[in-house]
Amino acid sequence: MTAASATSALRRSAEWVHYHLSELLRVCAAYLGIAVLVAAGAILAMPGLRDQAMQMHAALMAALAPESVPADLNDATAGASAPELAAAAAARAATASGPAEAASAAAAALPGVRNFQNAFGAKPPADAFHASGASDGQLEALRSYISRKYKVAYDATAVLVNTAYRVGHDLELDPLLLLAVIAIESRYNPFAESHVGAQGLMQVMTRVHKEKFEEFGGGEGVALNPVANIRVGAQILRDCIDRRGSMTGGLACYVGATGPGDGGYGAKVQAERRRLALAAGIPLAQR
DSSP: OOHHHHHHHHHHHHHHHHHHHHHHHHHHHHHHHHHHHHHHHHHHHHHHHHHHHHHHHHHHHHHHOGGGSOHHHHHHHTTOOHHHHHHHHHHHHHTOSSHHHHHHHHHHTSTTOTTHHHHSOSSOOHHHHHHTTOOHHHHHHHHHHHHHHHTOOHHHHHHHHHHHHHHHHHHTOOHHHHHHHHHHHHTTOTTOBOTTSEETTTTEETTTTGGGGGGGTOSTTGGGSHHHHHHHHHHHHHHHHHHHSSHHHHHHHHTTOOSSOOTTHHHHHHHHHHHHHHHHTOOOOOO
Protein backbone atom coordinates (compact mmCIF):
# COMPACT_ATOMS: atom_id res chain seq x y z
CA MET A 1 0.00 0.00 0.00
CA THR A 2 1.35 3.37 -0.98
CA ALA A 3 1.61 6.33 1.35
CA ALA A 4 -1.15 8.14 -0.60
CA SER A 5 -3.62 5.30 -0.25
CA ALA A 6 -2.84 4.93 3.45
CA THR A 7 -3.42 8.64 3.98
CA SER A 8 -6.71 8.44 2.09
CA ALA A 9 -7.88 5.48 4.20
CA LEU A 10 -7.04 7.35 7.39
CA ARG A 11 -8.91 10.40 6.14
CA ARG A 12 -12.02 8.33 5.36
CA SER A 13 -11.84 6.68 8.78
CA ALA A 14 -11.54 10.06 10.47
CA GLU A 15 -14.50 11.39 8.49
CA TRP A 16 -16.59 8.33 9.42
CA VAL A 17 -15.80 8.73 13.11
CA HIS A 18 -16.47 12.46 12.95
CA TYR A 19 -19.82 11.91 11.22
CA HIS A 20 -21.05 9.34 13.72
CA LEU A 21 -19.84 11.37 16.69
CA SER A 22 -21.71 14.36 15.33
CA GLU A 23 -24.88 12.30 14.96
CA LEU A 24 -24.51 10.95 18.49
CA LEU A 25 -24.04 14.44 19.89
CA ARG A 26 -27.04 15.69 17.93
CA VAL A 27 -29.27 12.94 19.33
CA CYS A 28 -27.99 13.52 22.86
CA ALA A 29 -28.64 17.24 22.54
CA ALA A 30 -32.19 16.57 21.33
CA TYR A 31 -32.95 14.26 24.26
CA LEU A 32 -31.33 16.68 26.69
CA GLY A 33 -33.54 19.45 25.34
CA ILE A 34 -36.64 17.28 25.81
CA ALA A 35 -35.58 16.46 29.39
CA VAL A 36 -35.11 20.17 30.15
CA LEU A 37 -38.55 20.99 28.77
CA VAL A 38 -40.18 18.20 30.80
CA ALA A 39 -38.40 19.32 33.96
CA ALA A 40 -39.43 22.94 33.36
CA GLY A 41 -43.03 21.88 32.79
CA ALA A 42 -43.01 19.83 36.00
CA ILE A 43 -41.64 22.77 37.96
CA LEU A 44 -44.32 25.07 36.57
CA ALA A 45 -47.09 22.52 37.28
CA MET A 46 -45.91 21.71 40.80
CA PRO A 47 -47.80 24.53 42.58
CA GLY A 48 -51.04 23.47 40.90
CA LEU A 49 -50.51 19.82 41.82
CA ARG A 50 -49.70 20.84 45.37
CA ASP A 51 -52.91 22.88 45.59
CA GLN A 52 -54.92 19.92 44.26
CA ALA A 53 -53.33 17.63 46.83
CA MET A 54 -54.15 20.12 49.59
CA GLN A 55 -57.76 20.32 48.41
CA MET A 56 -58.12 16.52 48.32
CA HIS A 57 -56.56 16.21 51.78
CA ALA A 58 -58.78 18.94 53.20
CA ALA A 59 -61.92 17.37 51.72
CA LEU A 60 -61.06 13.94 53.10
CA MET A 61 -60.24 15.27 56.55
CA ALA A 62 -63.50 17.26 56.59
CA ALA A 63 -65.42 14.09 55.80
CA LEU A 64 -63.52 12.10 58.41
CA ALA A 65 -63.88 14.72 61.14
CA PRO A 66 -67.60 15.57 61.40
CA GLU A 67 -67.05 17.43 64.64
CA SER A 68 -65.48 20.20 62.54
CA VAL A 69 -68.72 20.92 60.66
CA PRO A 70 -69.89 24.42 61.59
CA ALA A 71 -73.09 24.52 63.62
CA ASP A 72 -74.68 27.08 61.32
CA LEU A 73 -74.16 24.77 58.36
CA ASN A 74 -75.83 21.88 60.21
CA ASP A 75 -78.79 24.05 61.09
CA ALA A 76 -79.11 25.55 57.64
CA THR A 77 -79.00 22.21 55.84
CA ALA A 78 -81.14 20.13 58.17
CA GLY A 79 -83.72 18.37 56.02
CA ALA A 80 -82.36 19.92 52.84
CA SER A 81 -82.36 18.05 49.56
CA ALA A 82 -79.20 17.04 47.69
CA PRO A 83 -79.38 20.02 45.27
CA GLU A 84 -79.89 22.41 48.18
CA LEU A 85 -76.90 20.88 49.98
CA ALA A 86 -74.80 21.26 46.85
CA ALA A 87 -75.84 24.92 46.62
CA ALA A 88 -74.90 25.42 50.27
CA ALA A 89 -71.52 23.85 49.61
CA ALA A 90 -70.93 26.11 46.63
CA ALA A 91 -71.93 29.20 48.61
CA ARG A 92 -69.53 28.40 51.43
CA ALA A 93 -66.75 27.51 49.02
CA ALA A 94 -67.21 30.83 47.23
CA THR A 95 -66.59 32.77 50.44
CA ALA A 96 -63.60 30.68 51.53
CA SER A 97 -60.22 32.36 51.76
CA GLY A 98 -58.24 29.65 49.96
CA PRO A 99 -58.44 26.32 48.13
CA ALA A 100 -58.06 24.23 51.29
CA GLU A 101 -60.83 26.15 53.07
CA ALA A 102 -63.04 25.86 49.99
CA ALA A 103 -62.57 22.10 49.84
CA SER A 104 -63.34 21.75 53.54
CA ALA A 105 -66.50 23.84 53.20
CA ALA A 106 -67.69 21.86 50.21
CA ALA A 107 -67.03 18.51 51.88
CA ALA A 108 -68.76 19.62 55.08
CA ALA A 109 -72.02 20.18 53.20
CA LEU A 110 -72.10 16.73 51.61
CA PRO A 111 -75.24 14.67 52.33
CA GLY A 112 -74.99 12.65 55.51
CA VAL A 113 -72.36 14.77 57.21
CA ARG A 114 -74.75 16.84 59.31
CA ASN A 115 -75.66 15.70 62.84
CA PHE A 116 -72.59 13.44 63.05
CA GLN A 117 -71.22 15.51 65.89
CA ASN A 118 -74.18 14.49 68.03
CA ALA A 119 -73.82 10.83 67.10
CA PHE A 120 -70.05 10.63 67.74
CA GLY A 121 -67.63 12.54 69.89
CA ALA A 122 -64.27 13.64 68.61
CA LYS A 123 -62.68 10.88 70.68
CA PRO A 124 -64.00 7.66 72.16
CA PRO A 125 -64.61 7.57 75.92
CA ALA A 126 -61.51 6.81 77.97
CA ASP A 127 -62.95 3.51 79.17
CA ALA A 128 -63.18 2.33 75.55
CA PHE A 129 -59.38 2.32 75.37
CA HIS A 130 -58.85 1.11 78.93
CA ALA A 131 -61.29 -1.78 78.55
CA SER A 132 -59.33 -2.98 75.55
CA GLY A 133 -56.02 -2.64 77.33
CA ALA A 134 -54.63 -0.20 74.76
CA SER A 135 -52.09 2.44 75.74
CA ASP A 136 -51.29 5.63 73.85
CA GLY A 137 -48.10 4.06 72.52
CA GLN A 138 -49.97 0.98 71.28
CA LEU A 139 -52.56 3.13 69.54
CA GLU A 140 -49.80 5.13 67.84
CA ALA A 141 -48.21 1.88 66.66
CA LEU A 142 -51.59 0.68 65.39
CA ARG A 143 -52.12 3.88 63.43
CA SER A 144 -48.61 3.69 61.99
CA TYR A 145 -49.18 0.10 60.82
CA ILE A 146 -52.47 0.98 59.10
CA SER A 147 -50.98 4.10 57.53
CA ARG A 148 -47.95 2.25 56.14
CA LYS A 149 -49.62 -0.94 54.94
CA TYR A 150 -52.76 0.56 53.43
CA LYS A 151 -51.32 3.89 52.27
CA VAL A 152 -53.69 5.92 54.47
CA ALA A 153 -52.80 9.44 55.58
CA TYR A 154 -51.58 9.18 59.17
CA ASP A 155 -53.86 12.02 60.31
CA ALA A 156 -56.90 10.18 58.94
CA THR A 157 -56.11 7.02 60.88
CA ALA A 158 -56.92 8.81 64.15
CA VAL A 159 -60.60 9.11 63.23
CA LEU A 160 -60.77 5.52 61.94
CA VAL A 161 -59.11 3.99 65.01
CA ASN A 162 -61.06 6.21 67.41
CA THR A 163 -64.33 5.30 65.73
CA ALA A 164 -63.50 1.58 65.80
CA TYR A 165 -62.80 1.77 69.54
CA ARG A 166 -65.91 3.79 70.27
CA VAL A 167 -68.17 1.51 68.24
CA GLY A 168 -66.46 -1.59 69.58
CA HIS A 169 -67.00 -0.34 73.11
CA ASP A 170 -70.67 0.43 72.49
CA LEU A 171 -71.44 -2.87 70.74
CA GLU A 172 -69.06 -5.08 72.75
CA LEU A 173 -66.95 -5.91 69.70
CA ASP A 174 -63.19 -6.11 69.52
CA PRO A 175 -62.02 -2.90 67.79
CA LEU A 176 -59.24 -4.86 66.09
CA LEU A 177 -61.90 -7.14 64.58
CA LEU A 178 -63.62 -4.09 63.06
CA LEU A 179 -60.32 -2.73 61.74
CA ALA A 180 -59.49 -6.16 60.28
CA VAL A 181 -62.88 -6.36 58.52
CA ILE A 182 -62.26 -2.89 57.05
CA ALA A 183 -58.82 -4.03 55.84
CA ILE A 184 -60.19 -7.12 54.07
CA GLU A 185 -63.35 -5.47 52.73
CA SER A 186 -62.00 -2.20 51.36
CA ARG A 187 -58.29 -1.84 52.25
CA TYR A 188 -59.30 1.36 54.03
CA ASN A 189 -60.73 3.00 50.92
CA PRO A 190 -63.82 4.91 52.17
CA PHE A 191 -65.13 5.28 48.60
CA ALA A 192 -64.87 1.60 47.61
CA GLU A 193 -67.90 0.10 45.87
CA SER A 194 -68.38 -3.46 44.64
CA HIS A 195 -70.21 -4.59 41.53
CA VAL A 196 -73.15 -5.71 43.68
CA GLY A 197 -73.54 -2.32 45.41
CA ALA A 198 -71.60 -2.86 48.66
CA GLN A 199 -70.16 0.50 49.69
CA GLY A 200 -67.64 2.13 51.94
CA LEU A 201 -65.07 0.93 54.43
CA MET A 202 -67.04 -2.12 55.58
CA GLN A 203 -68.72 -2.71 52.22
CA VAL A 204 -72.27 -2.39 53.51
CA MET A 205 -75.08 -3.30 51.13
CA THR A 206 -76.62 0.16 51.21
CA ARG A 207 -79.86 -0.81 49.46
CA VAL A 208 -80.49 -3.63 51.94
CA HIS A 209 -79.61 -1.60 55.04
CA LYS A 210 -80.87 1.78 53.91
CA GLU A 211 -82.95 2.30 57.06
CA LYS A 212 -79.87 1.93 59.27
CA PHE A 213 -78.41 5.08 57.74
CA GLU A 214 -81.48 7.19 58.49
CA GLU A 215 -80.14 8.29 61.89
CA PHE A 216 -77.14 9.78 60.09
CA GLY A 217 -79.28 11.97 57.85
CA GLY A 218 -79.87 9.42 55.08
CA GLY A 219 -79.63 10.60 51.53
CA GLU A 220 -77.29 9.82 48.69
CA GLY A 221 -73.69 9.27 49.69
CA VAL A 222 -74.17 8.87 53.44
CA ALA A 223 -72.91 5.26 53.27
CA LEU A 224 -69.57 6.58 52.01
CA ASN A 225 -69.03 8.61 55.18
CA PRO A 226 -66.46 6.57 57.14
CA VAL A 227 -68.02 7.08 60.57
CA ALA A 228 -71.54 6.12 59.48
CA ASN A 229 -70.25 3.17 57.49
CA ILE A 230 -68.27 1.77 60.42
CA ARG A 231 -71.22 2.20 62.77
CA VAL A 232 -73.70 0.48 60.46
CA GLY A 233 -71.26 -2.24 59.40
CA ALA A 234 -70.40 -2.98 63.03
CA GLN A 235 -74.10 -3.24 63.93
CA ILE A 236 -74.61 -5.73 61.08
CA LEU A 237 -71.61 -7.76 62.27
CA ARG A 238 -72.90 -7.67 65.86
CA ASP A 239 -76.28 -9.00 64.71
CA CYS A 240 -74.55 -11.73 62.66
CA ILE A 241 -72.46 -12.86 65.64
CA ASP A 242 -75.54 -12.93 67.87
CA ARG A 243 -77.48 -15.01 65.33
CA ARG A 244 -74.68 -17.50 64.60
CA GLY A 245 -73.40 -17.65 68.17
CA SER A 246 -69.68 -17.18 67.42
CA MET A 247 -67.23 -14.82 65.79
CA THR A 248 -66.45 -17.38 63.11
CA GLY A 249 -70.11 -17.86 62.28
CA GLY A 250 -70.72 -14.14 62.45
CA LEU A 251 -68.00 -13.41 59.90
CA ALA A 252 -69.44 -16.05 57.58
CA CYS A 253 -72.87 -14.43 57.96
CA TYR A 254 -71.39 -10.97 57.34
CA VAL A 255 -69.85 -12.04 54.03
CA GLY A 256 -73.14 -13.64 53.00
CA ALA A 257 -72.10 -17.31 53.25
CA THR A 258 -75.08 -19.60 53.74
CA GLY A 259 -73.26 -22.94 53.68
CA PRO A 260 -70.66 -24.45 56.02
CA GLY A 261 -67.79 -22.56 54.39
CA ASP A 262 -67.13 -18.88 53.79
CA GLY A 263 -64.47 -19.13 51.08
CA GLY A 264 -61.69 -18.33 53.52
CA TYR A 265 -63.11 -14.92 54.43
CA GLY A 266 -63.10 -15.51 58.19
CA ALA A 267 -59.53 -16.81 58.12
CA LYS A 268 -58.37 -13.71 56.24
CA VAL A 269 -60.06 -11.39 58.75
CA GLN A 270 -58.66 -13.28 61.74
CA ALA A 271 -55.17 -13.30 60.23
CA GLU A 272 -55.26 -9.54 59.69
CA ARG A 273 -56.65 -9.10 63.22
CA ARG A 274 -53.64 -10.97 64.59
CA ARG A 275 -51.28 -8.86 62.45
CA LEU A 276 -52.87 -5.67 63.77
CA ALA A 277 -52.50 -6.89 67.35
CA LEU A 278 -48.89 -7.96 66.79
CA ALA A 279 -47.92 -4.68 65.11
CA ALA A 280 -49.41 -2.61 67.93
CA GLY A 281 -48.56 -4.95 70.80
CA ILE A 282 -52.23 -5.07 71.83
CA PRO A 283 -53.52 -8.29 73.43
CA LEU A 284 -56.33 -9.89 71.44
CA ALA A 285 -59.72 -9.69 73.10
CA GLN A 286 -61.38 -13.07 73.54
CA ARG A 287 -64.95 -12.43 72.44
